[in-house]
Amino acid sequence: MILLVLLGFALIVALELPGLLKARYWRELIVFALLTAGAFILSLLLVFGVELPYIDSVLIEVFTKLGLTLK
Amino acid sequence: MSFVMTTGLIFPPLQGLWHDSWMTLLLGLAGGIVFALPYTTLCLRFPGKTLIEIHETVFGPVIGKLFSVASIWYTFHLGAQAGAIFITFLTTTIFTMTPRYVFSVTWLLVVGYLCKKGIEVIARVNEMLLVVTVFLIVGTGFLVLNIFKIENFLPLWSISLSDLLRAGFGTITFPFGQNVVFGLLLPFLHERGQARKAVFMGLCGAALFLLINLVITVGVLGELGKIFIFPTHQAFRMISIGQVMTRLELIPSLIFLAMGFIKVSIALYAASLGTAQLCKLQTYRPLVFPIGVLMVIAAHQIYPNIGVRLEMVERVQPIYALPFQLLFPLLALLAAVLRRLPGKEGQA
Numbered sequence: 001m002i003l004l005v006l007l008g009f010a011l012i013v014a015l016e017l018p019g020l021l022k023a024r025y026w027r028e029l030i031v032f033a034l035l036t037a038g039a040f041i042l043s044l045l046l047v048f049g050v051e052l053p054y055i056d057s058v059l060i061e062v063f064t065k066l067g068l069t070l071k
Numbered sequence: 072m073s074f075v076m077t078t079g080l081i082f083p084p085l086q087g088l089w090h091d092s093w094m095t096l097l098l099g100l101a102g103g104i105v106f107a108l109p110y111t112t113l114c115l116r117f118p119g120k121t122l123i124e125i126h127e128t129v130f131g132p133v134i135g136k137l138f139s140v141a142s143i144w145y146t147f148h149l150g151a152q153a154g155a156i157f158i159t160f161l162t163t164t165i166f167t168m169t170p171r172y173v174f175s176v177t178w179l180l181v182v183g184y185l186c187k188k189g190i191e192v193i194a195r196v197n198e199m200l201l202v203v204t205v206f207l208i209v210g211t212g213f214l215v216l217n218i219f220k221i222e223n224f225l226p227l228w229s230i231s232l233s234d235l236l237r238a239g240f241g242t243i244t245f246p247f248g249q250n251v252v253f254g255l256l257l258p259f260l261h262e263r264g265q266a267r268k269a270v271f272m273g274l275c276g277a278a279l280f281l282l283i284n285l286v287i288t289v290g291v292l293g294e295l296g297k298i299f300i301f302p303t304h305q306a307f308r309m310i311s312i313g314q315v316m317t318r319l320e321l322i323p324s325l326i327f328l329a330m331g332f333i334k335v336s337i338a339l340y341a342a343s344l345g346t347a348q349l350c351k352l353q354t355y356r357p358l359v360f361p362i363g364v365l366m367v368i369a370a371h372q373i374y375p376n377i378g379v380r381l382e383m384v385e386r387v388q389p390i391y392a393l394p395f396q397l398l399f400p401l402l403a404l405l406a407a408v409l410r411r412l413p414g415k416e417g418q419a
Contacts, residue, residue: 016357016360025352027351028357032358035362035365036364038361046372054373054379055148055369055372055374056383056387060382060386063391068390
């Protein structure tokens with residue numbers, strides 16, 4: 001699974017990086033690198049079985065604590 | 072139209088009601104049209120600008136960016152929600168032994184490719200898929216005639232007005248109010264002056280086909296349908312024409328696949344474009360796959376089970392979605408009116 005994740009991200013970088021470098025899109029390159037790094041770290045955490053919070057569960061908890069839910 | 076009706080087709084907006092849910096759908100449509108007024112007015116007032124650009128013009132660079140981040144988050148969350156329901160539907164009804172990642176990765180590849188090609192390609196693909204979807208929904212209406220029971224809708228108006236309004240409010244935010252995402256896409260219309268008309272017609276079309284779908288589901292299943300997570304799928308399973316045409320549950324699956332594909336594509340495109348505009352980039356294309364991967368991760372981490380999703384839709388979604396769908400565009404419109412933007416010299 002780790003190999004598949006590495007391969008997937010290598011493909012994304014191989015697909016986008018040459019075009020960005022050739023066009024000298026430095027700003028685009030920085031945003032691309034940040035987003036890709038974020039996605040890569042999250043993917044690795046999931047592959048290693050780290051329990052990440054569930055978005056809807058967090059929202060339900062926050063809104064319930066704030067007393068903003070219907071019913 | 073495709074964007075709004077996608078999830079509602081397989082996951083009908085019942086809001087805890089059953090045979091009276093058609094009334095909430097009509098209320099939802101009326102509310103959805105009202106919710107669409109602020110952002111369509113903004114798009115007409117600032118021709119050629121998306122909500123992200125309008126936020127910065129109206130609120131200034133700092134506060135405007137905060138509003139933009141919120142809009143991008145909402146778009147991203149909508150895409151992840153649609154993806155999550157899509158994966159749950161497939162893995163619980165048809166491909167029960169297939170790992171979830173098989174669907175999300177193939178989905179990312181196709182949707183990512185479509186987004187990189189641009190909004191015009193998404194619109195053209197949608198045109199074709201929508202015709203097929205409409206044909207399948209209307210055609211199914213005839214196939215269920217032998218098992219359709221009109222008495223499943225009785226007694227009429229068996230709920231209190233307060234319950235109806237609460238459920239109607241829920242239906243406004245899910246699915247009709249979600250069309251606020253088009254605030255990021257309307258500037259790309261060939262005829263910008265027709266933006267509002269296009270949105271309203273899309274909402275009415277979506278409501279019509281959601282209504283047909285809902286009538287089929289309730290009319291076929293009756294009260295029994297309440298126990299199913301995906302009642303549409305179950306209703307289509309009961310179709311039997313001369314014991315030859317049976318088990319047509321593939322129809323809602325096809326409809327949902329086609330429309331879900333469009334919804335996720337639009338959400339991914341809008342989130343990528345919004346991020347590119349927020350960061351003042353010249354192109355959104357390099358961001359499509361990284362944001363797509365993040366959307367896949369979010370789709371897997373959106374709910375631990377479908378029960379949490381149902382709780383979210385019924386209790387939290389109406390309040391959670393309200394700022395994104397109505398308050399933020401309304402605030403931006405008020406600020407634009409008070410600041411008399413855009414100015415005559417086109418400084419906006």
